[in-house]
Amino acid sequence: MADDKLKLYEERKKRFLAAMNLEKPDKVPVRLSLSEFVAKHAGYTLQEIYYDLEKNIDSINKLLTDFDLDAITGAPSLWWAGLHDAVGAKYLKFAGRELDPNTQFQYHEEAYMLPEDYDAFIENPTEWILNTFLPRLHEELSEPGSYRANLSLIKGAAGMAMQQGMNKKAWATWAAEYGGVPAFTAMSKAPFDTLADTLRGLTGIMLDLYQRPEKVKAALEVLIPHNIFYGMATSGGEMEFPLFMPLHRGSFPFLNPKQWAEFYWPSLKQVIEAFWSKGKRTLFFAEGNWTPYLESIAELPEKSIVFHVDMTDMAQAKKILGGRFCLSGNVPNMMLAYGKPEEVRDYVKRLIDEYAGDGGFIIDAAAVIQGDAREENIRAIIETAREYGVY
Amino acid sequence: MVNLTDELSIAIAELDGDKVMALVKERLQAGVKPLEIVKKLQDGMTRVGELFETGEFFLSELINCGEIMKGAMAELEPILAGGGQGYRGNIVIGTVKGDIHDLGKNIVVMLLKGTGYNVIDLGVDVAPERFIEAVKENNAPLLALSVLLTSCLDSMKEAVTKVKESGLDVKVLIGGPIIDDNFREYCGADFSSNIASEGVKIAEKVFA
Numbered sequence A: 001m002a003d004d005k006l007k008l009y010e011e012r013k014k015r016f017l018a019a020m021n022l023e024k025p026d027k028v029p030v031r032l033s034l035s036e037f038v039a040k041h042a043g044y045t046l047q048e049i050y051y052d053l054e055k056n057i058d059s060i061n062k063l064l065t066d067f068d069l070d071a072i073t074g075a076p077s078l079w080w081a082g083l084h085d086a087v088g089a090k091y092l093k094f095a096g097r098e099l100d101p102n103t104q105f106q107y108h109e110e111a112y113m114l115p116e117d118y119d120a121f122i123e124n125p126t127e128w129i130l131n132t133f134l135p136r137l138h139e140e141l142s143e144p145g146s147y148r149a150n151l152s153l154i155k156g157a158a159g160m161a162m163q164q165g166m167n168k169k170a171w172a173t174w175a176a177e178y179g180g181v182p183a184f185t186a187m188s189k190a191p192f193d194t195l196a197d198t199l200r201g202l203t204g205i206m207l208d209l210y211q212r213p214e215k216v217k218a219a220l221e222v223l224i225p226h227n228i229f230y231g232m233a234t235s236g237g238e239m240e241f242p243l244f245m246p247l248h249r250g251s252f253p254f255l256n257p258k259q260w261a262e263f264y265w266p267s268l269k270q271v272i273e274a275f276w277s278k279g280k281r282t283l284f285f286a287e288g289n290w291t292p293y294l295e296s297i298a299e300l301p302e303k304s305i306v307f308h309v310d311m312t313d314m315a316q317a318k319k320i321l322g323g324r325f326c327l328s329g330n331v332p333n334m335m336l337a338y339g340k341p342e343e344v345r346d347y348v349k350r351l352i353d354e355y356a357g358d359g360g361f362i363i364d365a366a367a368v369i370q371g372d373a374r375e376e377n378i379r380a381i382i383e384t385a386r387e388y389g390v391y
Numbered sequence B: 001m002v003n004l005t006d007e008l009s010i011a012i013a014e015l016d017g018d019k020v021m022a023l024v025k026e027r028l029q030a031g032v033k034p035l036e037i038v039k040k041l042q043d044g045m046t047r048v049g050e051l052f053e054t055g056e057f058f059l060s061e062l063i064n065c066g067e068i069m070k071g072a073m074a075e076l077e078p079i080l081a082g083g084g085q086g087y088r089g090n091i092v093i094g095t096v097k098g099d100i101h102d103l104g105k106n107i108v109v110m111l112l113k114g115t116g117y118n119v120i121d122l123g124v125d126v127a128p129e130r131f132i133e134a135v136k137e138n139n140a141p142l143l144a145l146s147v148l149l150t151s152c153l154d155s156m157k158e159a160v161t162k163v164k165e166s167g168l169d170v171k172v173l174i175g176g177p178i179i180d181d182n183f184r185e186y187c188g189a190d191f192s193s194n195i196a197s198e199g200v201k202i203a204e205k206v207f208a
């Protein structure tokens, strides 16, 4: 690691960790949840970053060269489309295959798990996933045991290992050559989201809550240890940085308060507490509006999460969670795409004035930053935070 | 808020699926006109929409209600034969190209159907040309578009522009959580809203 880059890395890391520990760093840290914007900035099409791992990774080199960020969320595409093609994934559509070269990938939601699958799932989730679920979702696996299916399992596993290997190397390069600090180093989900997103789908889960609530609860119980294990496995033993948890179906107005308290919260709380007991903090990426649930979230152990604000009422979040957890986010994505740099500047200043005063605050956009964000607005966030966010 | 007196309307508003199905069958056997039964179901749905708007009902209730309605309509539609009759008009709807979020749009569809419109739902990731075709084919006076991704706002604008350029006599309503008046102007749409039930009120205006 070049000395100056090492110094930069340490400086940023210190700033970022201090905020999460509710301390006052030298400046308010800037962590931007950048996705497709990164590809656009580097001059790559979305098809290129989905299919070419090297371009996906290289786009971050360009980002880190051009922007001064305290923490980054990693390569813009989470997926390697080639890997999904190798197993014939039916639930994702990619640019260049089903879609035009510069369009966002698409997820095709359906109830891939049926009501009658609950018992087998609860009995042995991994067995059910391998024998029943994966063949349903993947063209190449549709006949388990066939040579095609075996081949695609090998290709899939090899592809996954390649992707992970390259990502790991990329993170080492970003740190050493650009002083790039990771915003998180692991990932997991709320048990209810695992069940509701990919398994039962939204309509499925909503009906289950009325028609088979006991099965839902039993399935959530099974998912708790699974999601804890998944989080720890993806952390690779790294404990300083948080674990990313994008939260979907617990936002208002998905579940009524009684359902939220009964089905969404207990299992999620257990997962987060288990991480914290091992020393791993959770980036509680609260997509949408979580205002009605802030009181419950405040029950989590102090500092165990970073609460990310998308459409949650910021003032309420500060009032109920401030001083307990670090807060992040809230710069509107509409403004980043359609607003002027002056508006962004004013917004960031106001955030710093009202919410960053006693430390424990990280600047970020409200939602994931896509290709529509304008470069001058991204610069305005960073510059304002650097100039105005000095403690 | 509507005041429900009919047992069937109350049953659907209380999300009592078994009771709804039983009452529908009972009334059909008793010779009640299918269209009248549909009307009672719609009254109940309207109530559910209102409860959602006032924050008493959540998505879980709304989706459950939608499925109960689907079940009841499966019973009724074959008898309503000939389709078309009794509808208050045709509305084409869809999520714009590039965007696949459809939960909000589905609620709008449910409420519009619940109020008696024939809704032609083109689904998600819909190209402008398909909107134009569907409006033409169904002679629809109203086209409703949904979007969630800020990155698809230009795709929304493109759809509105192309529909307007096509010269079709159709009003365009745009909706989604990030849509506001400024954006309506930017797109050149006739109406905009980020509340599903507003969509119904706008339809009432267009079809008045």
Ligand code: B12
Pocket: A035, A104, A105, A106, A107, A109, A197, A247, A248, A249, A251, A286, A287, A288, A289, A310, A333, A366, A367, A368, A369, A370, B059, B098, B099, B100, B101, B102, B103, B104, B105, B107, B108, B144, B145, B146, B147, B148, B149, B150, B151, B173, B174, B175, B176, B177, B178, B192, B193, B194, B195, B196, B197, B198, B199
């Ligand atoms: C569920 C969800 C998904 C599901 C979608 C499932 C489905 N079948 O729709 C899945 C998991 C597939 C998904 C995928 C993605 N998503 Co998403 N998703 C959400 C989430 C959590 C909820 C949206 C929702 O359904 N809300 C509930 C419905 C009922 O509300 P609504 O849509 O606002 O509708 C209401 C009103 O707006 C109105 N309305 C809506 N349409 C219309 C139309 C008319 C005519 C009218 C009158 C009214 C109206 O009526 C409804 C009821 O009042 C939001 C975050 C959030 N909580 O809002 C993110 C969110 C919208 N997603 C987001 C993103 C980024 C994505 C992805 C790109 C993910 C990625 N990078 O990995 C992909 C997109 C792929 C694509 N090409 O579209 C971002 C968008 C950020 C941005 N810059 O715009 C959000 C905001 C999350 C975030 N904070 O980052 N997502």
